[in-house]
Amino acid sequence: MRRCAVAGARRPCLPLPASVTRARAHRSYSVHVQQKKASTAQPQAPPVNDALFATSAVPKAPAPRPDPYALVAPQLKELRETLLNLLGSSHPSLTEIAKYYFLHPSKQLRPLLVLLFSQATNGLGSGWYIKKWAADCEGAGGRAEELDQPLTRADVLNDWNPSMPDNTASFSSSFSLRPPRPPHQPPLPPPFPPSLHIPAVEAPAALLPTQLRLAQIVEMIHVASLLHDDVIDKSPLRRGAASAPAAFGNKLSVLAGDFLLGRTSAALSRLGENEVVELIASVIANLVEGEILQLKAVHADALGLAGLSPTVGQDNWNIYLQKTYLKTASLMAKGARAAVVLGGCKEGEVWKEAAYAYGRNLGIAFQLMDDVLDYEAGDATLGKPGGADLQLGLATGPALFAWEEHPEMGPLIKRKFEQPGDVELARDLVRRSSGVERTRDLARAHADKAREVLSVLPDSDAKAALEVLTERVVKRTS
Ligand code: FPP
Ligand code: MG
Numbered sequence: 001m002r003r004c005a006v007a008g009a010r011r012p013c014l015p016l017p018a019s020v021t022r023a024r025a026h027r028s029y030s031v032h033v034q035q036k037k038a039s040t041a042q043p044q045a046p047p048v049n050d051a052l053f054a055t056s057a058v059p060k061a062p063a064p065r066p067d068p069y070a071l072v073a074p075q076l077k078e079l080r081e082t083l084l085n086l087l088g089s090s091h092p093s094l095t096e097i098a099k100y101y102f103l104h105p106s107k108q109l110r111p112l113l114v115l116l117f118s119q120a121t122n123g124l125g126s127g128w129y130i131k132k133w134a135a136d137c138e139g140a141g142g143r144a145e146e147l148d149q150p151l152t153r154a155d156v157l158n159d160w161n162p163s164m165p166d167n168t169a170s171f172s173s174s175f176s177l178r179p180p181r182p183p184h185q186p187p188l189p190p191p192f193p194p195s196l197h198i199p200a201v202e203a204p205a206a207l208l209p210t211q212l213r214l215a216q217i218v219e220m221i222h223v224a225s226l227l228h229d230d231v232i233d234k235s236p237l238r239r240g241a242a243s244a245p246a247a248f249g250n251k252l253s254v255l256a257g258d259f260l261l262g263r264t265s266a267a268l269s270r271l272g273e274n275e276v277v278e279l280i281a282s283v284i285a286n287l288v289e290g291e292i293l294q295l296k297a298v299h300a301d302a303l304g305l306a307g308l309s310p311t312v313g314q315d316n317w318n319i320y321l322q323k324t325y326l327k328t329a330s331l332m333a334k335g336a337r338a339a340v341v342l343g344g345c346k347e348g349e350v351w352k353e354a355a356y357a358y359g360r361n362l363g364i365a366f367q368l369m370d371d372v373l374d375y376e377a378g379d380a381t382l383g384k385p386g387g388a389d390l391q392l393g394l395a396t397g398p399a400l401f402a403w404e405e406h407p408e409m410g411p412l413i414k415r416k417f418e419q420p421g422d423v424e425l426a427r428d429l430v431r432r433s434s435g436v437e438r439t440r441d442l443a444r445a446h447a448d449k450a451r452e453v454l455s456v457l458p459d460s461d462a463k464a465a466l467e468v469l470t471e472r473v474v475k476r477t478s
Contacts, residue, residue: 290326329363
């Protein structure tokens with residue numbers, strides 16, 4: 001029999017009445033609860049005097065809509081700070097590169113999605129009580145400090161991470177046989193019969209330590225992909241500073257990306273949820289598939305993939321949208337779904353389908369807008385002049401739509417804008433077409449779909465913030 005850490009008594013971790021567990025969530029050190037003070041960062045509406053409105057017949061002002069970033073600002077800050085602890089290595093320069101992109105501010109859109117979807121759905125899944133119990137109960141594997149502890153012997157797993165000196169084995173002598181550890185006996189889970197579960201979103205909003213760790217994992221994977229991408233694209237700049245390849249060289253940048261994926265894999269397995277491991281592992285494969293699809297569209301001959309090269313035609317739209325999903329939307333869709341699975345949503349429950357559909361639509365809208373911005377002004381902070389995609393040989397939404405109005409675009413797309421004057425001509429054809437506006441409309445249609453999907457969720461601040469995000473994505477200017 002194991003001790004229940006929160007109650008401190010030697011007894012199985014048994015369920016308490018709902019009123020008690022809700023009250024306890026406020027002081028739990030394991031389940032992160034959105035405290036009142038955390039929400040002070042949100043824009044505050046002036047106090048509403050209901051009685052006054054009742055007598056004066058003035059229509060009631062709509063509830064202020066939460067700013068998505070402000071709603072989870074303390075958690076985003078915490079995860080940024082603690083993420084660096086996952087990246088220590090025996091090689092200082094490897095550590096330096098692995099941390100490099102985390103030192104410049106990013107949009108943190110992927111972690112934001114994980115946190116907001118967690119808050120919007122925690123309490124709904126029929127396995128929520130077990131997940132909440134695991135976050136509270138010593139030895140059940142879901143507490144924040146347990147996620148930092150290796151499952152395998154520390155000196156075997158972490159040889160070594162200087163940020164975790166207790167888990168580090170010395171190399172000054174040969175490695176001797178160690179006594180085996182006593183087998184781990186997990187505590188008994190509480191016997192909640194599923195029939196007692198009434199889906200209701202946790203109030204105040206709650207986040208599990210596993211979900212915070214997942215938010216870090218998705219950002220690490222994103223950064224690993226950028227380290228590789230900047231080598232492939234030969235980008236000199238990233239977020240207004242020298243890119244990792246420009247600062248450290250190609251080889252170290254690729255290795256740092258691989259190192260991040262290694263640390264990510266260990267962190268992922270500690271979440272203790274095979275479905276989440278499978279989802280996130282498939283995202284890594286998707287990112288590579290998306291990059292290959294894009295490379296193939298441009299460099300098929302050089303890569304020996306000429307036989308697989310797409311023919312110019314309707315295929316281009318399918319390939320473009322498939323690439324957009326694989327490179328951008330997959331991480332958002334599966335990251336959000338994984339967050340909901342960690343909150344105890346089981347197969348057959350709609351919440352994780354909503355997370356996937358939302359993330360997929362939002363991710364595609366986000367990338368379509370990226371492709372619009374590339375034509376409109378470029379992105380100086382990313383070192384991209386306007387039309388940078390054309391220079392890379394890429395036909396994105398605006399060029400594909402322009403082709404429908406100007407057939408002369410077809411040959412340019414087919415030869416990847418590689419002849420002198422092609423890029424300028426293609427840019428002009430896009431300007432003289434409705435390509436940019438139609439791409440923006442397509443982005444809006446995906447963002448609207450993402451918003452619509454949210455209607456299956458109960459109202460909450462997190463849901464309102466996710467709605468705001470669908471509007472922000474299509475209005476963004478950088
Ligand atoms: C940015 O694209 C890049 C990506 C979204 C993904 C790149 C994926 C790989 C290089 C495959 C390897 C993946 C891993 C996980 C190691 P972009 O060039 O359109 O955007 P940018 O302007 O920000 O560079
Ligand atoms: Mg790039």
